[in-house]
Amino acid sequence: MFDRSHRPTALPDFVRTLDAMRVDDLWLVEDIGWAGSVALTATALAVSSRLRVGMGICPVPLRNPVVHAMELAALAELYPDRLVAGLGHGTAARLRRITRPARSRLTLLDATFTAVRGLLAGEHVTLTTETIALTDACLEHVPPVPPPLYAGVVGPRSLALSGRIADGTILAEGTTPEILGRDLAHVRAGGAGGPHEIVVYLHLLVHPDPDHVAAVAAPIVSKFADLHRAAPSPAMVAAGTPEAAAQRIAALWEAGADTVVLRPVGDDHLGQVCQVLDALGR
Secondary structure (H helix, E strand, O other): OEOOOOOHHHHHHHHHHHHOOOOOEEEEOOOOOOOOHHHHHHHHHHHOOOOEEEEEEEEHHHOOHHHHHHHHHHHHHHOOOOEEEEEEOOOHHHHOOOOOOOOOHHHHHHHHHHHHHHHHOOOOEEEEOOOOEEEEEOOOOOOOOOOOEEEEOOOHHHHHHHHHHOOEEEEOOOOOHHHHHHHHHHHHHOOOOOOOEEEEEEEEEEOOOHHHHHHHHHHHHHHHHHHHOOOOOHHHEEEEOHHHHHHHHHHHHHHOOOEEEEEEOOOOHHHHHHHHHHHHHO
16 A cells, blocks of 8 residues: 555655565555545556556545546546546545535445446436436546446445445455454345455554554554454554564455555555565465
8 A cells, every 4th residue: 555644756666666566456545635546546557567556445525426437437448457446435524624524424425336337337327316416427438448446434334335336345454354254244234246355454564573563553453443343453453573464464365355455554664565475475
């Protein structure tokens, strides 16, 4: 993952380095006030020769579905089969600073998926909700292969909705194998069957000093334990030696994750990833 704290000018070299490593994906975060995911994704796709790039996630209250579909259509046509479009509710506290919250976040997410998916498929979309009003909306340039739409969500009802409307589900940092099993049950209860990718974000902290690891990981674990409404657990971070971090990643794969996206913290982000890749290879 390209962390939101990095300046956008750091992205091209970051992508070129990843392109030469044994990784399949690069994921980008969109948080209000930081760099926009569309610009970052376009840059990453242009610089990379092979990486799949995930936009994860775009808060749906920020964009009209037609505008969002226009951006995704252009990227999907320019870089076929290399884009994953993540959509989600966004962080309520941050959204309240810039927009009025929707009466129902679930309704807004559902309607946005319906509209964006229809537009990318070349349909004329008419749809009216509390916050969306489309009348015979369509795209002039429909991508030959529409990008998959993933939902980045937490909570039973949102996870079930993702299982019903999305091509994949993005699970937040702090997901342990136990939380993953619980969340997978909600996704499947929503109707997910067949291909439905489960993407899990995971903080990475490779460091030889256990005291340093404990001090840095503690606030991360506390924050995401609250988000997941789960008991704090060291497994919420892939931390310690490269071998210990690799075991955390492997445990998520064994529990049902298809893709684990590493979010390094501390120094030398790419160096930490290299160490873990070597440990996984062993």
